[in-house]
Amino acid sequence: MIVETLAVGTELLLGQIANTNAREIATRLAESGLTHLNQAVVGDNATRMEAAIRAAADRCDALIITGGIGPTADDITREAVAAVAGVPLVYDRAYEQALRERWARMRPDLDFPESNLRQAYRPDGAGILANRKGTAPGFHIRVDRCWIFAVPGVPAEMLAMVDEGVLPLLREEEGGGRVVVSRLLRSWGMAEAKVGEELQDLFDASENPSIAFLASAGEIKIRITALARSDEEARALIAPVEAEVRRRIGDRIFGADDDTIERVIRTELESRGWTIGTAESATGGLVGRRLTSLPGASGTFRGSVVAYASDLKASILGVPAETITQHGVVSEETAQAMVQGARSVLGVDVAVAVTGSAGPEPLEQPVGTMIVAVATPHRATVNTLHLPGDREQVRSYAATAALHLVRRAILES
């Protein structure tokens, strides 16, 4: 089944925002074993949108359009698809009702903007795709041999709709009862090139199951994808390859599938009845934010102290003034004092402290020098990291590293 994607938005052609949706959808199509042959971007212009949609519809079996289905006047995907399909727009009173009720529930403080009702129109004959994360409904309609799907441009809304609405329909269309099963192995602590080297021969040999790598903020994901007639058959294809990958990468693999590092840490803490907290400087609260990103975080996470000003490192965390004067704020000694202070002031079993020089101006140490200290009831560790990139990258890599060093310290306790 041949799929194309079309992103709508003049802001994309002006370079004001990046088309991150394109890669997200491309990855999902690949994981689903669907062939993605063309990707395009067109502005908020009826003539050019209709031309792009018509050209794609002549070439492919399914076209996924992102963007242009919101409430404002420049959202014209509905009109363009209707024109290509040669059908009128119809008004959905039931959807208007749902919209008004949702608004009353979510925004009791704001008047309902009548222009929201643009979202109750859809091409005659189109099926609705529910929007779990927003107000703009998606839709799908057949034009000759091509299924056209319209989904929102807002990434969170788009992703939910593609995962829950579009891909299931496409897999069904794909038919043949063929299933695609993917196994995601998550690793940290190796360069992507190194992972590539260690798995090169498997990668070269990989046909079915296929192997792909994806690097993100210091973590490397290894995706093993099998196509088969049944779930069992697909898993049987994946199992030996996964075993070999695990044999080579070893304990640098910290989780599989949905086991994010946040989830893994929570599980390890829960199994020990431990709580956690953070003491942060350069990361400004990012580590705490990540530890609280999961539902039910309060079961293990108690709190954070972000002591950005050095006197707060002393007044709240009890870091001895002489430690800072002797060794500086970006030092292993200060990080160790911060983590011990966090354990007592936050009353936690496990604490992690991060201090460093995130840039752009160096602070005591070269930009990218980040120090992570971890303390558990049984051991204390400290690591000095040298991280690449700009301020935001350094902070994000440091937060990821801090979480992985917490996991290691817990496992070694």
Added chain:
Amino acid sequence: MIVETLAVGTELLLGQIANTNAREIATRLAESGLTHLNQAVVGDNATRMEAAIRAAADRCDALIITGGIGPTADDITREAVAAVAGVPLVYDRAYEQALRERWARMRPDLDFPESNLRQAYRPDGAGILANRKGTAPGFHIRVDRCWIFAVPGVPAEMLAMVDEGVLPLLREEEGGGRVVVSRLLRSWGMAEAKVGEELQDLFDASENPSIAFLASAGEIKIRITALARSDEEARALIAPVEAEVRRRIGDRIFGADDDTIERVIRTELESRGWTIGTAESATGGLVGRRLTSLPGASGTFRGSVVAYASDLKASILGVPAETITQHGVVSEETAQAMVQGARSVLGVDVAVAVTGSAGPEPLEQPVGTMIVAVATPHRATVNTLHLPGDREQVRSYAATAALHLVRRAILES
């Protein structure tokens, strides 16, 4: 002058890498006043590449192709462009010589890979674009009315060639030196649909300058873009429209162009010599993270206390136990006590406190109920918000709202 861009590479369609080149080129085209009407991605396939190039050449005045000009067998942009132009490939002995000399200079230790010589071929009649940062030369050739440019996919090589080779040629072609000037107005406190309504007639009338809206995490950006022969002329076109937009949206516009809310807050604090800190519960440190996202944050930001466990609200922030028992943790009383505690324990002039029910399980109040308290030396405010979406959206909207409520409290002080 109408420009299109085409990225070549199957790895893009598989989602293995992001098409960051697309945005870089789009930004440069907009800055150069060139109209960018279509952007496409196609795999390393001769038939589909030729079809994409031919379709673009029929539509536009210039096509910039990124990728597919390296030394490996799947680099077939040279062949595809030659086929569309209806010319043979010619071999450039002078370039072979240059390649061999460059290699001998840069890699004296390694044999010259003969596959590099693929790069000495080019469509007959094409002009060479020098590659200052790599070995693959770019080229340009005219097909009917369309200039076709082929540049590398490697971002650093592509950028240098586009800036130094492609854009100067396009500007020369364009003649008249038309410029595009964009003005971005940033607003908060209105639904996107509401902004659309209030500006509908301006939007309908907008030709030059044109108006567009962009919603992100509760903020609405209004972009006014003008085309003119000079910067001054463009600004003169924008000025009256901006004035009218400001008249209608009023002080819900908090900044223009690069004035993010973090930047605006820092400026307001600096002008008063004030410092800031946060006391957070449901947002888990997200507000502090955003306040520290700017370089030099330490000039105004001192720290945060993330008191996720309620006993920490008492032990670190000094929230009276009876306030929590009487009113609950998700209450305006608790938020007000948290913000006063933050002012003293963090020693800051301005503090912001966030507590709430982020979900998925409700905490005392319905999911999405978030309470923000702000205290300055002169006033204290508290707001209860009802925010839509899932846990991550609620947290992100709440952090954005907290920053905007900080700005308001400072301005009203």
